[in-house]
Amino acid sequence: xxxxxxxxxxxxxxxxxxxxxxxxxxxxxxxxxxxxxxxxxxxxxxxxxxxxxxxxxxxxxxxxxxxxxxxxxxxxxxxxxxxxxxxxxxxxxxxxxxxxxxxxxxxxxxxxxx
Amino acid sequence: xxxxxxxxxxxxxxxxxxxxxxxxxxxxxxxxxxxxxxxxxxxxxxxxxxxxxxxxxxxxxxxxxxxxxxxxxxxxxxxxxxxxxxxxxxxxxxxxxxxxxxxxxxxxxxxxxxx
Numbered sequence: 001x002x003x004x005x006x007x008x009x010x011x012x013x014x015x016x017x018x019x020x021x022x023x024x025x026x027x028x029x030x031x032x033x034x035x036x037x038x039x040x041x042x043x044x045x046x047x048x049x050x051x052x053x054x055x056x057x058x059x060x061x062x063x064x065x066x067x068x069x070x071x072x073x074x075x076x077x078x079x080x081x082x083x084x085x086x087x088x089x090x091x092x093x094x095x096x097x098x099x100x101x102x103x104x105x106x107x108x109x110x111x112x113x114x
Numbered sequence: 115x116x117x118x119x120x121x122x123x124x125x126x127x128x129x130x131x132x133x134x135x136x137x138x139x140x141x142x143x144x145x146x147x148x149x150x151x152x153x154x155x156x157x158x159x160x161x162x163x164x165x166x167x168x169x170x171x172x173x174x175x176x177x178x179x180x181x182x183x184x185x186x187x188x189x190x191x192x193x194x195x196x197x198x199x200x201x202x203x204x205x206x207x208x209x210x211x212x213x214x215x216x217x218x219x220x221x222x223x224x225x226x227x228x229x
Contacts, residue, residue: 042219097213105157
């Protein structure tokens with residue numbers, strides 16, 4: 001079945017460590033996205049990529065980095081510069097980056113930093 | 115700037131009763147509108163979308179939503195809820211002539227179903 005796989009489901013890290021969240025899709029979608037979800041705040045866009053080897057900052061990119069070396073993969077690194085990294089992270093993709101191409105979501109990674 | 119308001123943080127409904135979840139948006143032109151559902155610890159699943167045309171749109175799982183331009187609303191409805199509908203529901207709005215990077219999500223409405 002086609003879909004988006006995020007791993008791991010739960011991740012624990014010590015403060016000051018960088019951590020990379022994995023996102024893989026086999027939907028052959030061009031566009032991929034990373035969102036952060038906090039209770040009562042909806043989803044906020046961290047980074048997005050409309051094509052391989054290109055990506056753009058979203059609304060809350062500070063303290064995060066991404067790469068898009070392959071169409072199917074869009075890993076997110078949470079760096080030590082991110083002041084409040086504990087959150088639920090969602091990866092999504094769409095056939096194109098246009099607004100009438102709905103998002104398909106993975107099942108998320110819950111990151112806890114202590 | 116565009117915005118989405120879901121005024122109800124939490125709604126409790128009896129199984130078999132009807133449901134309406136409210137969504138109000140702010141945007142200067144015709145937007146793209148979406149409803150997504152999220153089960154606990156899971157990602158979001160698209161329920162339905164509105165781009166243009168008929169203002170009453172049908173979605174999956176028996177849900178429908180009505181776009182009312184005069185009220186800037188896109189409320190989600192279901193005639194009879196099932197226990198499996200318990201989840202969090204998100205309304206989202208995007209400008210019609212931009213990409214998904216301009217999508218704005220509401221803060222969500224958590225739905226509880228009681229027997």
